[in-house]
Amino acid sequence: MKSLSSLKSLIAKNLAFIILFVLGLLIPQITSDQYILHLLILSFILATLGASWDMLAGYGGLFSFGHQAFYAIGGYASAIICINYGASPWLGLLIGGVFASLASLIISYPVLKLRGPYIALITLAFSLVVFELIIIFRDLTGGPSGLWGIPEFTSLDLGIAKITFGYADRTSYYYLAYVLMIISIVLLKIFVESKYGLRLRIIKESEEVAETLGIDTVKYKLMAVLISTFIAGYIGAFYAHYIQLLSPEVTWVSTMLDIVLATMLGGFVTIYGAVVGSVATIFLKEYLRVLEQWRLVIFGGVLILIVIAAPNGLIKEVIVRVSSLRKRISGKKP
Amino acid sequence: MVTLLGTAPPHTSLYFLQISSLSLTTVIQLLVGGIIDGLFYALMGLGFGVILEGMDLYDFAHGAFYMIGGYITYYSINAITADPIIAIILSMAITFLFGCVVDFLTLRPVRKRGREDWVLAGLIILMSLSVLLENLAIIVFGTEYKGVPPYVQGHVTVGDIIIDLQRALSASLSAILILITYVFLKKTKYGRAIRALAQNKELAEISGVNPEILYPIIFGLGACLAAAAGSLLAPVYFISPTIGAFPGLMAFIVVIISGLGSTGGLILGGILLGITSSFVGFLYSNEWAYLVAFAIAIVVITFRPRGLFGVRRE
Numbered sequence: 001m002k003s004l005s006s007l008k009s010l011i012a013k014n015l016a017f018i019i020l021f022v023l024g025l026l027i028p029q030i031t032s033d034q035y036i037l038h039l040l041i042l043s044f045i046l047a048t049l050g051a052s053w054d055m056l057a058g059y060g061g062l063f064s065f066g067h068q069a070f071y072a073i074g075g076y077a078s079a080i081i082c083i084n085y086g087a088s089p090w091l092g093l094l095i096g097g098v099f100a101s102l103a104s105l106i107i108s109y110p111v112l113k114l115r116g117p118y119i120a121l122i123t124l125a126f127s128l129v130v131f132e133l134i135i136i137f138r139d140l141t142g143g144p145s146g147l148w149g150i151p152e153f154t155s156l157d158l159g160i161a162k163i164t165f166g167y168a169d170r171t172s173y174y175y176l177a178y179v180l181m182i183i184s185i186v187l188l189k190i191f192v193e194s195k196y197g198l199r200l201r202i203i204k205e206s207e208e209v210a211e212t213l214g215i216d217t218v219k220y221k222l223m224a225v226l227i228s229t230f231i232a233g234y235i236g237a238f239y240a241h242y243i244q245l246l247s248p249e250v251t252w253v254s255t256m257l258d259i260v261l262a263t264m265l266g267g268f269v270t271i272y273g274a275v276v277g278s279v280a281t282i283f284l285k286e287y288l289r290v291l292e293q294w295r296l297v298i299f300g301g302v303l304i305l306i307v308i309a310a311p312n313g314l315i316k317e318v319i320v321r322v323s324s325l326r327k328r329i330s331g332k333k334p
Numbered sequence: 335m336v337t338l339l340g341t342a343p344p345h346t347s348l349y350f351l352q353i354s355s356l357s358l359t360t361v362i363q364l365l366v367g368g369i370i371d372g373l374f375y376a377l378m379g380l381g382f383g384v385i386l387e388g389m390d391l392y393d394f395a396h397g398a399f400y401m402i403g404g405y406i407t408y409y410s411i412n413a414i415t416a417d418p419i420i421a422i423i424l425s426m427a428i429t430f431l432f433g434c435v436v437d438f439l440t441l442r443p444v445r446k447r448g449r450e451d452w453v454l455a456g457l458i459i460l461m462s463l464s465v466l467l468e469n470l471a472i473i474v475f476g477t478e479y480k481g482v483p484p485y486v487q488g489h490v491t492v493g494d495i496i497i498d499l500q501r502a503l504s505a506s507l508s509a510i511l512i513l514i515t516y517v518f519l520k521k522t523k524y525g526r527a528i529r530a531l532a533q534n535k536e537l538a539e540i541s542g543v544n545p546e547i548l549y550p551i552i553f554g555l556g557a558c559l560a561a562a563a564g565s566l567l568a569p570v571y572f573i574s575p576t577i578g579a580f581p582g583l584m585a586f587i588v589v590i591i592s593g594l595g596s597t598g599g600l601i602l603g604g605i606l607l608g609i610t611s612s613f614v615g616f617l618y619s620n621e622w623a624y625l626v627a628f629a630i631a632i633v634v635i636t637f638r639p640r641g642l643f644g645v646r647r648e
Binding site: 063065107109110113114116117118120121122125126128129132133135136253254257260264293294295296297299300301303304307308311 | 392440443444447451453454455457458459461462463464465466467468469470472473583586587590619621622624625628629631632635636639
């Protein structure tokens, strides 16, 4: 009985998530519009990135402004190894994650030593270093003109069904992106709700208090960095094998702004928020293409307004407002 | 030999460690070029540093203000008068007002909310502002490069070393502007109030300094110094909507390297960065020069967060 009621409360707590999860599963059955599927795949990539950044920045207080660098490292590492060594793109996902985490170790020393804005600055500088390295080692990375001919995912034989990946029908890409996103989000959610996540939040509130409580601050922060960059790395690898072309522009600050915008739209310190925010960001960006250059002007303006008016995230703010309104109304009734 | 990188690269993988030989003339030429660039970096860094010190804010729109300064100069010279002095003054004045307005509209509401998330909220706001301004510039001015005729023509030759007069003039004017700002901050009533605010907000308020009047002025001052750099370099480089990205980054790098609270240190840091960049750029490539600058910044933040010559801020 106890397990049943706890299951019930778990479902009730994550109801919105479960509804979205089922909806996500059904979409390729509802529409076969390849363009919509493509946009959703891009949204899932951004959502995974956003969620991993949210864990690092929102829960861990490590305000990385170079998250896109790990995304790029994952993509380039997997692409280069698959092109030069003929490794399977499936292994590439793991390679991407591992390389991104290894790269994060290099920058971890200063990041774990410093606080607040310094972390933003140093990670931003790191992303610029990564950009220049991609330009400099052009024999390997393709340089400014981009890395072409990244192999696509090989077909997967599951015995009962054979899954092939192609542009004509993106359904399998869609489900792969979807699964990767769901795995990442569930893992991140479990991590932040666990005792490790709790300690991470204590460290964010006050490093002194955490140390007094005997929490090894370096260990927990390093754990957060490694998990977050691993996720950014493998989703970068997925992006590389999906688009089959990588350009050094992914390391630009504009990618970071997309991540921030998606997270801020959906809700900061929520993990889930990034999903809703990313779908909104990608679709708005596409459908506002008619506005040409005005699009980015509007985006910049919207982000400024969000930071001013709803610093915890737009949708989260709306939900909080609505639920407090509902409470007030139902409180008045009796 | 089995290389680490699979398919063997066309040349040895350590090609970037080879150094070409330098003659004395080249060395002096590179030093002079580095000092000139260093003064531009210092001027950009000064505005960035004033905002960082006074408002505890990293001005990621600094490059955008530089770009605005360049365009105001272009239109002033082409539409109003050919006098570059007027163009520079105009670009500083307009950008100063613009900076005040930006602070009032976007930064003040966040500041009023409390100091907790101020730095990061400010960072996101200014990054968005810079994206907004860059794209607005594309709409308004177009993407084509615009050029301004040089303020002075020709070059001087000292021995074998050639110095372009325009660059020398711009660098000297940068040095003069840095000096003026230094005197303003040290000697005038407003300057002293700004420094008091930077050192201790509560004490400054008790002594009758009103931060809500000063913050827009500080932001405007920082912005107008960036615009001044944009005006001075308008005849050296072409003007385009994205021209500010690199100078904006250099402002940030030079302030990290030199630290806050010492104008002399800022100039020295700028010149060191300029000389390093000019040598690395000559010996390897510009990409390596940027890479080295960013790497130096990372090393400095890690081991000496207050900068090489900084006297404040841990």
